[in-house]
Amino acid sequence: MSEFKNYTKTYSSYLLLGGAILLIILGSVGAILGKINSVDAIEVPNSLSTTLNTTPTLTMDAKENSETQVPTDLNKPDELIEYYKKYLEQNPQSPDTPAYLSAMGNLYKMKKMDCASAIPYYERIIIEYPEWEGIKSVYPELATCYEETDNYRGKIWIYEEMMKRFPEDSQEYLFAKTSLGLQ
DSSP: OHHHHHHHHHHHHHHHHHHHHHHHHHHHHHHHHHHHHHHHTSOOOGGGOOOOSSSOOOOOOTTSOTTSOOOOOTTOHHHHHHHHHHHHHHOTTOTTHHHHHHHHHHIIIIISOOHHHHHHHHHHHHHHOTTOTTHHHHHHHHHHHHHHTTOHHHHHHHHHHHHHHSOTTSHHHHHHHHHTTOO
């Protein structure tokens, strides 16, 4: 009977973890779509009405060169990453910085399968932009990268940060607590 209880507890933990990740992903997609829709409502001069097909389809700075070709092919992550880096160099105070950092982290992690390169982008968001509206999606991405790179100190740090940042009854808090084996 105790084997069944252990199995049930383990299975429940996996369900909770899976549900938390699913909710975080859905929340991120909703935040992105909401941001895109709100940006579409803003009137932009014709010379700047270029649309990105990636996460940061956000505001365009009036200083931006209208001749710059915005890459849109997700199958060419290097081009996208380079574009985002240049954009952030030219617009260091852009309110869209965390979205661009997140996009670069996601491209490294999901398209280039390079978690080690994604980590600094995710960490920068957690440290410099803790109030960013898409922050919830960054925590599990960073935790996954720490796991894949065998960075257990980083993994413990991010779970502790989640427990400090989110309410005790939140999915994020419960996910972190379970991951640390505190449940």
